[in-house]
Amino acid sequence: MNAPVPNxxxxxxxxxxxxxLVKEFDGRRVLDxxxxxxxxxxxxxxxxxxxxxxxxxxxxxxxxxKLNGGRAWLFGKEISQASEKEFNALRRRFGVLFQSGALFxxxxxxxxxxxxxxxxxxxxxxIIQIMVRMKLEMVGLTGFEHLKPSEISGGMxxxxxxxxxxxxxxxxxxxxxxxxxxxxxxxxxxxxxxxxLKNKMGITSVVVTHHMDSAFKIAxxxxxxxxxxVLAYGTPDEIRNSDDPIVQQFIRGEPDGPIPLKTSRDxxxxxxxxxxxxxxxxx
Numbered sequence: 001m002n003a004p005v006p007n008x009x010x011x012x013x014x015x016x017x018x019x020x021l022v023k024e025f026d027g028r029r030v031l032d033x034x035x036x037x038x039x040x041x042x043x044x045x046x047x048x049x050x051x052x053x054x055x056x057x058x059x060x061x062x063x064x065x066k067l068n069g070g071r072a073w074l075f076g077k078e079i080s081q082a083s084e085k086e087f088n089a090l091r092r093r094f095g096v097l098f099q100s101g102a103l104f105x106x107x108x109x110x111x112x113x114x115x116x117x118x119x120x121x122x123x124x125x126x127i128i129q130i131m132v133r134m135k136l137e138m139v140g141l142t143g144f145e146h147l148k149p150s151e152i153s154g155g156m157x158x159x160x161x162x163x164x165x166x167x168x169x170x171x172x173x174x175x176x177x178x179x180x181x182x183x184x185x186x187x188x189x190x191x192x193x194x195x196x197l198k199n200k201m202g203i204t205s206v207v208v209t210h211h212m213d214s215a216f217k218i219a220x221x222x223x224x225x226x227x228x229x230v231l232a233y234g235t236p237d238e239i240r241n242s243d244d245p246i247v248q249q250f251i252r253g254e255p256d257g258p259i260p261l262k263t264s265r266d267x268x269x270x271x272x273x274x275x276x277x278x279x280x281x282x283x
Contacts, residue, residue: 005017005018005019005035005036005037006019007019007020007071009073009076009078010037010073010076012040012076013039013040014037014038014039014040014073015038015039015040015074015075015171015172015204016037016038016061016072016073016074016075016172016204016206017036017037017038017072017073018034018035018036018037018057018061018070018071018072019035019070019071019072020033020034020035020069020070020071021033021034021035021057021060021067021069021070021072022067022068022069022070023053023056023060023065023067023068024068029228030051030053030056030228031053031056031057031060031070031228032227032228032229033070033229033230034053034057034070034223034225034228034229034230035070035230035233036221036223036230036233038172038204038206038221039204039220039221040171040202040204041198041202041203041204042198042204042205042220042221043194043195043198043204043205043206043207043218043219043220043221044205044206044207044219044220044221044222044223045207045208045209045215045218045219045221045222045223046058046206046207046208046209046222046223046225047208047209047210047212047215047222047223047224047225047250048210048224048225048226048250049210049226049250049259050210052225052226052227052228053225053227053228054208054225055176055177055208057208057225058174058176058206058208060072061074061079061174061206062091062094062096062174063079063087063090063091066080067080074090074094074172075090075093075171075172077090092120092168092170093170093171093172094170094171094172094173094174095116095164095165095166095167095168095170095172095173095174096165096173096174096175096176097158097161097162097165097173097174097175097176097178098161098176099176099177099178099180102161103149103157103160103161103164104149105148105149105150107148107149108145108146108147108148109136109141109144109145109146109147109148109149109152109160110129110132110133110136110145110146112149112160112164113132113135113136113145113160113163113164113167114128114129114131114132114167115164115167116164116167116168117131117132117167117168120168121168131167132145132163132167133145135163135164135166135167136160136163138163138166138193138196139159139160139162139163139193140159140189141156141159141160141163144156144160154181154182154186155182155183155186155189155190158178158182158186158190159189159190159193162178162190162193166197166201166203169201170203171203171204172203172204172205172206173197173203173204173205173206174205174206174207174208175194175205175206175207175208175209176208177208177209177210177211178190178194178207178209178214179191179209179211179214180211187211187213187214190214191214191217191218194207194218195217195218205218207219212251212253215236216236216240219235219236220235220236221233221234221235222234222235222236222239224239224247224250226246226250231244231246231247232244232247239251245257245258246258246259
């Protein structure tokens with residue numbers, strides 16, 4: 001596995017750096033020292049079971065949650081030190097595909113995709129409509145711009161959400177469970193779109209998922225989170241060959257192993273507290 005990243009600003013080829021991320025909710029630590037780098041042009045997959053902290057990590061990186069500890073840099077800017085104006089400028093450089101697609105039901109498909117262009121550019125409306133059609137063509141939805149979200153399938157909504165996420169030609173796209181709720185064929189289509197954006201446009205991707213087939217297909221690097229900590233970090237081959245039984249149980253989807261099927265609330269909170277105590281003992 002790769003060594004932990006240093007606690008310093010990253011070089012230019014590192015588009016995103018997380019170092020020692022800590023996040024607490026009501027005194028409960030859900031992230032406990034999460035660290036990783038994302039190089040320009042690569043796909044990083046963040047994976048782990050429900051409640052491991054992967055979506056919280058994503059929400060921190062896109063500015064929806066504040067850190068309780070640690071540091072994170074995006075495009076060379078430390079996000080916790082960025083002003084609202086500075087972070088708004090950073091937002092124009094990345095896109096987000098939310099798990100549900102997060103489309104506005106009162107707007108057409110085309111209006112959803114056009115929204116970031118209308119809000120963050122000075123383009124003429126005719127040019128915006130041309131760009132909307134281009135983005136929809138990229139995700140295989142030519143001619144769907146006049147339909148409402150209620151008139152298309154769940155997989156199509158994900159692709160519309162992706163078209164909107166890349167409307168401003170971002171350098172980086174974050175994906176929150178892009179395969180959730182999709183059948184295998186549509187899930188494979190989303191995988192191919194992520195790889196196409198990487199190979200044809202050089203877009204960097206951070207993908208939160210627990211879908212192992214997709215993860216190993218698209219990833220250049222992988223982070224496995226377990227109870228708020230990085231248990232494994234490396235290439236797909238390094239993760240696949242990990243000697244950690246927890247990692248092996250997860251990637252194989254085995255019911256028996258060190259990951260318990262049933263965990264009471266008290267045991268879960270005690271476990272998190274134990275990790276926090278261990279961290280304090282080591283400092």
